[in-house]
Amino acid sequence: MRETSIDVQAQLKALRLNGMATAWADLTEQGGDTTLAASRWLVEHLLQAEDADRAMRSIAHQMKAARFPMHxxxxxxxxxxxxxxxxxxxxxxxxxxxxxxxxxxxxxxxxxxxxxxxxxxxxxxxxxxxxxxxxxxxxxxxxxxxxxxxxxxxxxxxxxxxxxxxxxxxxxxxxxxxxxxxxxxxxxxxxxxxxxxxxxxxxxxxxxxxxxxxxxx
CATH class of the missing domain: 3.40.50.300 (P-loop containing nucleotide triphosphate hydrolases)
Known part of the structure; x- marks a missing residue:
């Protein structure tokens, strides 16, 4: 469980969600394995969704800036x-x-x-x-x-x-x-x-x- 919590915190920092990264660290310290087990699935899926959304928005922005005449x-x-x-x-x-x-x-x-x-x-x-x-x-x-x-x-x-x-x-x-x-x-x-x-x-x-x-x- 500890390894998963470290991965989640790293992903939060990579997305520049520093406040959430700190909160996750506090949750890890205070809640132990039981709290992490209840939160892990939701947090990881939210992170994946956020990462995918940012990637798509970045591509859309770059495509617009590239000014291709057609697709x-x-x-x-x-x-x-x-x-x-x-x-x-x-x-x-x-x-x-x-x-x-x-x-x-x-x-x-x-x-x-x-x-x-x-x-x-x-x-x-x-x-x-x-x-x-x-x-x-x-x-x-x-x-x-x-x-x-x-x-x-x-x-x-x-x-x-x-x-x-x-x-x-x-x-x-x-x-x-x-x-x-x-x-x-x-x-x-x-x-x-x-x-x-x-x-x-x-x-x-x-x-x-x-x-x-x-x-x-």
Whole structure:
């Protein structure tokens, strides 16, 4: 019984219910095994419910903050049609590559499922592995970078994204943006390098990336 009471107290502290943890310790000291036997089942189930509720609320908050354009998962992707390495995609789904700030690029033409896969990978990492993810349309991100610079607030987006595990940049090269915007995007990616993983979807070959970033340094 003593071991169970210690576990309950530790769980209460982990949930930052310090007052309840102290009260449980007092109950253990004063009530003995009889009181603990009567209280154990209820307290443990209440703790499990609280822990599950907090986890669900945290995921809901992170999903909202990630700003995925839609909900997509790997189960809904037709690997029999797309020319995609299924085993590699499933390996990427735990986002373990973010531990070393490695990057991923999905290259393909329109309608090949790049956005679906990028979204599914981000959602899988967030919901199953507690990864922090932020999804952007590349053009929207460039517009945001240009806006913050015009407002004299340059660097704020970079500061927020460097705290992420993964930043998804969707459709690089699909829509054009200014040379100045390309330079801002280049500098942002430079700041994220070795700190935050970036997953890029694009219809451009690597040789064509210069058309996006130009002479940015």
């Amino acid at each position: 997509r998962d790997l189960a809904g992707f037709d690997f029999t049609v797309a020319q995609v390495d299924r085993a590699l995609i499933q390996k990427l789904a735990d986002l373990s590559f973010t531990q070393d700030a490695q990057n991923v690029v999905l290259v393909g033409g329109p309608g090949t499922g790049k956005t679906h896969l990028a979204t599914a990978l981000g959602i899988a990492g967030l919901t199953r592995h507690a990864k922090r993810v932020r999804f952007y349309s590349t053009v929207d991100l460039v517009n945001a970078l240009e806006h913050e610079k015009s407002q004299g607030r340059a660097g704020r987006i970079a500061m927020s994204l460097v705290r992420m595990d993964l930043v998804v940049l969707d459709e690089l090269g699909y829509l054009p943006f200014s040379q100045a915007g390309g330079a801002l995007l280049f500098h942002l990616l430079s700041k994220l390098y070795e700190h935050t993983s970036v997953l890029i979807t694009t219809n451009l070959t690597f040789a064509e990336w210069s058309t996006v970033f130009g002479d940015a340094k």
